[in-house]
Amino acid sequence: MSNKPWQALGKGPGIIIIDAAHAVEQRLLEDWLQDCLSSEGLDECDAVRIVIPIARTPEKLDATPLLAALESGDDTCVLPIRVVWHCSLDEKSIRPRARDLLFGNPRRPGPWRARRMLAQNPERAECIAGEPATLGALRERLRQRSGSETDPMRLADFIAAQAGLALDIAERRLQGSRYKVPRRVAVNILNSARFKEALNALNAETGKSVPQLRHEAEGIMRELIARPAPFWLDVMAQLNHLIMSLGYDSNVVIDREGLERIRQLTREYPAALLWTHKTHVDAFAVNSMLFDNDFPNPHILGGVNMAFAGLGFLARRAGAIFIRRSFRDDPLYKLVLRHYIGYLMEKRFPLSWAFEGTRSRVGKLMPPRYGLLKYVMESAHATDARNLHIIPIAINYDLIGDVRDYAVEQAGATKQPESLRWFIGYLRGLRQPMGQIYFDFGEPVILPEVPDVADERELQRVAFRVGLEVNRVTPITLPSLLSMVLLGSAPRALTADELRAELQALTQWAQARRIRITRHALTEDDAQMDALTDKMVLNGLLTRYDDGPERVYAIAADNHGVAGYYRNTIAHFFVIKSIAELALMRMAFRKLEGSEAFWVEAERLRDLFKFEFFYAPRDEFRLQIRQELNQYREDWETALDEKGGAAVVLGQFVPLVAHSVMLPYIEAYRIVADVLARQEAGAALDEKDAIAQSLAYGKQAYLQRRISSEASIGKLLFQNGYKLMANFNLTGSGEADLAARRLELAQEFRTLQRRVERIRAQALP
Structure with missing residues (x-):
């Protein structure tokens, strides 16, 4: 198309819209058109040439020069043409330079800069043509959008805008789809039939006149619409x-x-x-x-x-x-x-x-x-x-x-x-x-x-x-996996071999379930792993001790909260497995039998942490649990009917993850439950006070090692813990058994914390 624009015009009448910002561009386009004529063996063409600087001022088009040409018949072909200025002939140098902010956009150079570019690299200027259309088709297109017949000036404005759109599309074929941007958004919205109807409806609702509403809408558009x-x-x-x-x-x-x-x-x-x-x-x-x-x-x-x-x-x-x-x-x-x-x-x-x-x-x-x-x-x-x-x-x-x-x-x-x-x-x-x-x-x-x-x-x-x-x-990254493992062992450090063994077991578990893993987290590549752990040490997240007989790693003393962030980014992958482990540990500790006891506890744990995780619907949740346990033993439900069956099934869970994944939520909820239990009998506690008291008590509990890590201390954790307590109707006042129910829930979380500690003792080498 851009090489032979006259083929679109044929032998009938035509209008050529020359998108030129200045005389240099107009001369380029005129010469290009003449070359096209000569290549076709023609001296003249029955087409009116009209200059409109569309690209220079796309939001404020002056389409007045088009008015006289609109008296032509519906079969008149409209063809837009433009000069595309390439930023550089070197694709590696297309980025703008600081001087462009002073001298202007090199994609739309002024006359002085355009002459200089032509003198140095004439190949940077390329003439193109947009997709042509007939006047009849353009009139019908506008009629469909506006919903009624329009005046000649409105038609001229619309044709100029459509010419700009056609040229933008042709230009993007050269420069890329990344430059697709909307033009004349405010004008198009204001003139749309749907928006006019909406203004009329708002006029009836507010009593403001339509012209007043339109004027105010224009002001909002100047503030809101991107350019x-x-x-x-x-x-x-x-x-x-x-x-x-x-x-x-x-x-x-x-x-x-x-x-x-x-x-x-x-x-x-x-x-x-x-x-x-x-x-x-x-x-x-x-x-x-x-x-x-x-x-x-x-x-x-x-x-x-x-x-x-x-x-x-x-x-x-x-x-x-x-x-x-x-x-x-x-x-x-x-x-x-x-x-x-x-x-x-x-x-x-x-x-x-x-x-x-x-x-x-x-x-x-x-x-x-x-x-x-x-x-x-x-x-x-x-x-x-x-x-x-x-x-x-x-x-x-x-x-x-x-x-x-x-x-x-x-x-x-x-x-x-x-x-x-x-x-x-x-x-x-x-x-x-x-x-x-x-x-x-x-x-x-x-x-x-x-x-x-x-x-x-x-x-x-x-x-x-x-x-x-x-x-x-979401993929599992090495920092998140390291944080999860080392927080699970905290305050104990792990040797390099112990750490690598844990990482290998977890990545194998994830690969078996087709969970995405970044290449750094795959322990086969020692060099990549060492490079990233070095960055984590420099970043202050990890501490590494090399002077003993073995190299050991731990979370840096003041960065448990930071490590908790990384661990939590992948916690959702391990929630189903963690719930299964905790339910089995309860059955093993209390010597319970039967799959029904397992499902009751799994459902209860699901509800306890419903403000923390996105769960699938209950039937799908049960299916996910079954699929996880089937990975270890397909007859696990039958095994739970036997005496000691829960301990046997749990013993086949390698690796164990509940202590690494669920402990911060359990400890945080325990803190909130303890704060509630300490309130005067029957006294209400609002969320703000509950969080403030939990932050203070959490720091004390960590110093006393009642909780394992500062990663369990946080406003959002306490906020979700408070939501759970409110869901259990424990945050209000006036109920006779309120104090007893608060104490009962606090004890329940302490029991759950001890259960996780048993899993940790079983998991650590």
Whole structure:
């Protein structure tokens, strides 16, 4: 097409829209057209040439020159042409340079810079043509979108915009899909029939006139709508690489098959990419990974608190959408947001945001909040979007610089608010070796017809499915596995041989169940393992002692909370096995028989920790338990009917993991239960006071070694423990047997703690 644009015009009348910002570009395009004519053996062509600088000012087009040409017949062919300026002939040098911020975008050079580029490297200028269309087809296309006949100026404006879109598509064939960005969003939304109907309905609801509502909506759009542009996408990509390279290896580990799968899905369906939020690096890492793999630029949704000076300016121009923290009492803001999100989905621009509520300060995935998910599903429902694909992305790191801050916060410190000064300090803190970043993609949660989310259960169902998929594809990393093993043995250190044997047993267990494992965690490669453990020692997470007869490893004394974070990132893989071990230990200790006793205890443990983990429905939960025990002994239920059968079955469990996985939750819940039991008879205790008292008592309990690790002390752990107590109706006041029931639950957790200690004694060499 770009080599022979006249073939599209044929012999009939035509309009050639020349997208030229200045005389240099216009001359290039005119010469190119003349060359095309000459190559066809023609001197002239029955086509009107109209110059409109579309690429230079895509949001403020002046389509007046088109008006006279619109009197042509419906069979008149409209062909747009443009000059594409390549940043460099060297593909390795396409990143913007500091001087580009001073002299302007090299992709859209001014006349002086364009002449200089042509003089030095004329190959950097390439003329292209967009897909042609007839005037009749364009008139019909506008009629369908606006719902009525329109005036000539509106038609001219629409044709110029469509010419720009056709040229953008042709340009992306040369420069990549990563530069796919929406144009004239506010204009298109304001002129859509659906938005006009919504304004009329809001007029009836609020009493404000439609012109007033439209004026206010324009102001909201200026605040809300992102303005991505290729140059700023390049600048943002440079920043993304810089931030990631401060502490992480430049080569990220990507599930390539999953990436290609979601690439195809986002082309065909409205899509939302939900990624786990573990650190402030997440958004930069996601954008960098997608950009480097030529993925269409996603629009990242975030809170307006991150739109501080500098970063906010750049992020908006790279596709970030900053949403107000609260707008419940502003129906117009809700309306604009709903139609903006609906427009992006309709045009197949993928949305992206952190899985809200899951930026856990303790490592594991937490119950999500539904703010952004609710807005997106409301928008999809209101705009009748079909087959919405919600795609889970698990981002994982060998090490995370934020974790020490999390541990301090969990110990009771106040979170530092975001600001430019805070951000600069944060970047400085990333300058330490932290290994690699891993991207894995879950199966999409598909909504053929998006339900009305007035019923929160629909939101919960979708979020729960996303959470399960994120957990399923999260890989086991070496730091998380080391943290789990060494916390399970704490305060005892393990020799290098003991540690390697534990790691080997756990990786074999995981491989047998087809759980993803990063290559560093596979103990066959001693060099890779040693390199990463060295980074963990330098990072302060591990301590290593070499002066004795054997090298030994332990969690550094002040970093149990940090290690607990890494351990918790993989705890969900081992929960089913841990519950089975604890249920069998209870049967062995109390000399119980029969599979029914086992299932009663397994169900009870499931309910005790329902605020900590995403469980499958009960029938599937039982199936998971059966599948795990079948790995060791297929007739295990029959064996439980025999005297001492539980001890025999438990003895076949290698490795044992309950002490490494469940102990912090049991100890944290015991602390909260003890705090409740210490209250005056019948006195109520609110959540804030319960957490404060639990933090204080937890530190005392650790000093007295009533709990094994400081990893069991944390606000979120205590918060979930309090939720459980409230679920048991133990936090209120006035009930006659309240004190006795509180004491009974505290004793139950002490018993459970002793049971875990027995498992640990059996597990350690």
